[in-house]
Amino acid sequence: MTKDIVIIGGGPAGLAAAVAARDAGAKEILVIERDEILGGILNQCIHNGFGLHTFKEELTGPEYASRFIKQVEERRDGIDTLLKTIVIDVRAEGDTKTVTCMSKEQGIFTVDCKSVILAMGCRERPRGALNIPGLRPAGVYSAGTAQRIVNIEGRLPGKNVVILGSGDIGLIMARRMTLEGAKVHAVLELMPYSGGLKRNIVQCLNDFDIPLRLSTTVIDIGGRERLEYVVTAEVDKNLKPIPGTEEKIECDTLLLSCGLLPENELTEAMGVKINPKTGGAEVDESFETSISGVFSCGNVLHVHDLVDFVSEEAKEAGKRAAAYVLNTVPARSTNEIRLVPGAGVRYTIPVSIRKERLEDLLTIRFRVTDVYKDPEICVYFDDKCIRRQKKKIVAPGEMEQVILRRQDICAEENIKEIKIQLE
Amino acid sequence: MNYDCVIIGAGVVGSSIARELSRYDLKVLVLEKASDVCEGTSKANSGIVHAGFDAKPGTKKAYFNVLGSKKMEALSQELDFPYKRNGSIVLCFNEEEIPKLEELKARGEKNGVVGITILTKDKLLEKEPNINKDAVAALFAPTGAIVCPFGLTIAMAENAAVNGVEFKFNEAVKEIRPLTSKQSDTGEVRGFEIITDTCTYTAETVVNAAGVYSDTFHNMICEDKIKITARKGEYQLFDKKVGNMVSSTVFRLPGPLGKGVLVTPTVHGNLLMGPTALDTDDKEDVSTTGKGLAEVSDKAAESIISVPGKFVITSFAGLRAHSDADDFLVGKTAEGFYEAAGIESPGLSAAPAIGEYLANMIAYDLHAVKKADFKAKRVGIKSMALSSAEEKAELIKKNPLYGNVICRCELVTEGEIVDAIKRPLGARTVDGIKRRVRAGMGRCQAGFCLPRTIEILARELEVDVNDITKRNPDSKYTYPHKDK
Numbered sequence: 001m002t003k004d005i006v007i008i009g010g011g012p013a014g015l016a017a018a019v020a021a022r023d024a025g026a027k028e029i030l031v032i033e034r035d036e037i038l039g040g041i042l043n044q045c046i047h048n049g050f051g052l053h054t055f056k057e058e059l060t061g062p063e064y065a066s067r068f069i070k071q072v073e074e075r076r077d078g079i080d081t082l083l084k085t086i087v088i089d090v091r092a093e094g095d096t097k098t099v100t101c102m103s104k105e106q107g108i109f110t111v112d113c114k115s116v117i118l119a120m121g122c123r124e125r126p127r128g129a130l131n132i133p134g135l136r137p138a139g140v141y142s143a144g145t146a147q148r149i150v151n152i153e154g155r156l157p158g159k160n161v162v163i164l165g166s167g168d169i170g171l172i173m174a175r176r177m178t179l180e181g182a183k184v185h186a187v188l189e190l191m192p193y194s195g196g197l198k199r200n201i202v203q204c205l206n207d208f209d210i211p212l213r214l215s216t217t218v219i220d221i222g223g224r225e226r227l228e229y230v231v232t233a234e235v236d237k238n239l240k241p242i243p244g245t246e247e248k249i250e251c252d253t254l255l256l257s258c259g260l261l262p263e264n265e266l267t268e269a270m271g272v273k274i275n276p277k278t279g280g281a282e283v284d285e286s287f288e289t290s291i292s293g294v295f296s297c298g299n300v301l302h303v304h305d306l307v308d309f310v311s312e313e314a315k316e317a318g319k320r321a322a323a324y325v326l327n328t329v330p331a332r333s334t335n336e337i338r339l340v341p342g343a344g345v346r347y348t349i350p351v352s353i354r355k356e357r358l359e360d361l362l363t364i365r366f367r368v369t370d371v372y373k374d375p376e377i378c379v380y381f382d383d384k385c386i387r388r389q390k391k392k393i394v395a396p397g398e399m400e401q402v403i404l405r406r407q408d409i410c411a412e413e414n415i416k417e418i419k420i421q422l423e
Numbered sequence: 424m425n426y427d428c429v430i431i432g433a434g435v436v437g438s439s440i441a442r443e444l445s446r447y448d449l450k451v452l453v454l455e456k457a458s459d460v461c462e463g464t465s466k467a468n469s470g471i472v473h474a475g476f477d478a479k480p481g482t483k484k485a486y487f488n489v490l491g492s493k494k495m496e497a498l499s500q501e502l503d504f505p506y507k508r509n510g511s512i513v514l515c516f517n518e519e520e521i522p523k524l525e526e527l528k529a530r531g532e533k534n535g536v537v538g539i540t541i542l543t544k545d546k547l548l549e550k551e552p553n554i555n556k557d558a559v560a561a562l563f564a565p566t567g568a569i570v571c572p573f574g575l576t577i578a579m580a581e582n583a584a585v586n587g588v589e590f591k592f593n594e595a596v597k598e599i600r601p602l603t604s605k606q607s608d609t610g611e612v613r614g615f616e617i618i619t620d621t622c623t624y625t626a627e628t629v630v631n632a633a634g635v636y637s638d639t640f641h642n643m644i645c646e647d648k649i650k651i652t653a654r655k656g657e658y659q660l661f662d663k664k665v666g667n668m669v670s671s672t673v674f675r676l677p678g679p680l681g682k683g684v685l686v687t688p689t690v691h692g693n694l695l696m697g698p699t700a701l702d703t704d705d706k707e708d709v710s711t712t713g714k715g716l717a718e719v720s721d722k723a724a725e726s727i728i729s730v731p732g733k734f735v736i737t738s739f740a741g742l743r744a745h746s747d748a749d750d751f752l753v754g755k756t757a758e759g760f761y762e763a764a765g766i767e768s769p770g771l772s773a774a775p776a777i778g779e780y781l782a783n784m785i786a787y788d789l790h791a792v793k794k795a796d797f798k799a800k801r802v803g804i805k806s807m808a809l810s811s812a813e814e815k816a817e818l819i820k821k822n823p824l825y826g827n828v829i830c831r832c833e834l835v836t837e838g839e840i841v842d843a844i845k846r847p848l849g850a851r852t853v854d855g856i857k858r859r860v861r862a863g864m865g866r867c868q869a870g871f872c873l874p875r876t877i878e879i880l881a882r883e884l885e886v887d888v889n890d891i892t893k894r895n896p897d898s899k900y901t902y903p904h905k906d907k
Contacts, residue, residue, distance in 0.1 A: 153874060226899065
């Protein structure tokens, strides 16, 4: 099989990228999805709050996905989809990319294409990676796994619940488990601030009187067969448990919402340069990775809080991939401008730009390293501060962005570096 | 008599004895208190086939280790389980301790280990560039190897079952009583009554392969009492991304509590570090501790250039059956009563040899004859992850379920999971699936595949999905929804 663009993943990123690529003129687009239906993780996110930016209304996850699925259906003249198919290898040799797939129906087969858009999403950080000591009973789930069991399969993972980690899925699941009749004792957060959106803390915890205990973690897991209890402890500034603060909570379920990890095994195997800060590919202004013609967007690039921004980013990546296969974009020159995270900024997307490939507006997305009150978000062109923007509060749980104009960037002659930093 | 032989314990030793006894025309039963084979000491250890240089010459440990190590490769081919001869290294950090390496080499040679050499620092670093640069020399034993402890145990047990051995799970032996002359028609005192929590069996012979509980059964029958202490060892397992940190199994010079914390690749390509050594009174205490895990990291950090902390995927603890006598107890300890007690390290390595030794002894005593139709060869579950593209295509063509990936981290398909359930002594639990085909053993630790594995188990076993367990019957995962 030969295609212009192969998109790996049929979740929100893959779907938006496909639609945008088609609209930008690409004709042979293939979306490969491992699940039985399109939509990715949105299918198990039955709560509302999706689409406020994109559609100016509040949708559930499946509704949000269905809007994009409909757009794909309307573009069947250029977009093919393969379901229940997993990509096991991607190889880039010269201009041709070879995608090796596997499915029940077709066995092992390859698709050759000019461009690949990586949109595989992310996975949850498991208990093992958190080094929580104790026994290993049934009843310890990552929050997303529990969400699937409840929302897709209609069963309960447990009745007495403690949640470790205040990431958005953890907060959403605190509310969901409560609505399903379980008792949620507390949401614990290792850091002194929540990793989730403010609105989720209000709507999922405060509205249900579920306590959020900051600077608290689980230091022991008890129960030989099924979980019987967890021991919690407060932590000090170095995140070490403080002796004497231990508390035993009897529970049959521990949900973990302790971070999401972009799922980049295919990306790494094909030799794309990875940004250790995000766990995703290093991309330029076009969402193009270190391998020409390979693009990355959505949660496989960096973990987002809002699906709306996933769609927005993927749309851009789809458009750029179309330009790549249609040959309407200048090749990458060596005159790149590096984007550098300064004080208080953990990473930026993109990591580099080239003037000749910029569109009118450049959106730079970034996350901060800590909670800061009344900071100024500053943009430097080399040593020159060109913008200061006051904010009331910034937090690692909420992605930030600055938008720069091409004309401002191009007005500077020999600019080498753009730095974003908090002051 | 119900049985010619009842074996207590379906760990690696019990399974090995069962497999070797299944060569003979005997009625054999294995009783296991857990829900599957390989649930005790056998499931949580280093997975090392020790070369045999460490055990004191003349001990049973030394004898069975070297013998088992020599048998392991051929056995891995016959029974189709993962095994790799990667060589073992013992590091020395101090010029003054080099004589200890020489001592160890001499000891190994006395035990019959071949090919041991002493590596200079240069040779060592050439072989293992990620070793701590402070190492001054090392012993290298090329016959050291790694094995999948689940693969080994399951393969032997499965082959025993194919050859007629019965296994009963979730059945704990409470008591063994020698039959008195009153109970025996001929007036001869022979055989035993074995009482479990649900049944009573009689058997001419009993084998005690009960791991950390082997003292309990020994002391029921024998006058000389023994004490087995559970010695806990904690481990950390790392992502395959750092699996090539070392190629050999890297030890430190041994101390009084064992061989110390080792760093090794696993046969599946992960990196493994551990174990600690701490005696515990609770023979079920397989909990990890903050202190223990920190010790693993700290000690491992002395052997290699750096511990790749952010690549940890899981931690676990196992219990070694440490005997006060500090050696294996292997043999006949009373009429009709055979034992493999105190089987701590190098027990995994020794198991094939212990099995053969005890089975031969029992068969001789029972005047058993060999079966003509013994099936020595086992073909394991085909692994998609380890197959070439052509083999993969062929597997899917034969069975389309091999095209449906369930565990994406380890590339385990529905076909493999169904095979694991359907084959003799098949998986009944999620852990059983995990140990047979590695679903859930990867970097996401079953976050993605757990609900799917549960679903397939329920479908194939024709039970309610809420009744699927992690391991023993009390370890259910889910409840029906309140409205149903």
